[in-house]
Amino acid sequence: MSERARREVAASSSGAWKASARAGLAVWLLVAGLPSACTDGSGTQDAAAIPPELRVGEAKFKANCARCHGERGAGTDHGPPLVHRIYEPDHHPDITFQRAAANGVRAHHWNFGNMPKIDGVTPEDVDQITRYIRWLQRQAGIN
């Protein structure tokens, strides 16, 4: 076989390999796509998946804020939901979270009464809590 013929054989067999690799990938994508296709629409998968870097903020929120603002910021009988359009970043920027924790809040949007200042949380804690709440807001389409 001439050198050139050998190269052509090598080229065409590698082309065939690529084509079958592509077909294999397509099958793999199809199979890999099935489980998520089955859970689409339930929403439960997303609801559970809190990013690891927000877990500390979540714990601090639960310890200091959730008794009024509720699990996942959904609100209770003692305080409003923070996952709510009026608390989107444009209306209530992050500094309002710092002020709320440090000074308390005079009731003005709701009828739950005043929010007391929260002892025992540092500005760093509130920053982590705020990032957790912002993430929950984005999950709910509030930006």
Ligand code: HEC
């Ligand atoms: C004892 C109940 C209670 C606790 C605990 C509490 N809050 Fe509140 N918070 C409220 C109430 C009630 C309001 C709504 C006041 C109003 O009518 O606007 C509020 C309002 C807010 C607001 C809106 C402030 C504004 O400028 O309008 C933020 C932000 C907030 N809380 C953050 C927090 C954070 C962060 C924590 C935990 C560190 C926390 N709250 C703990 C009761 C509470």
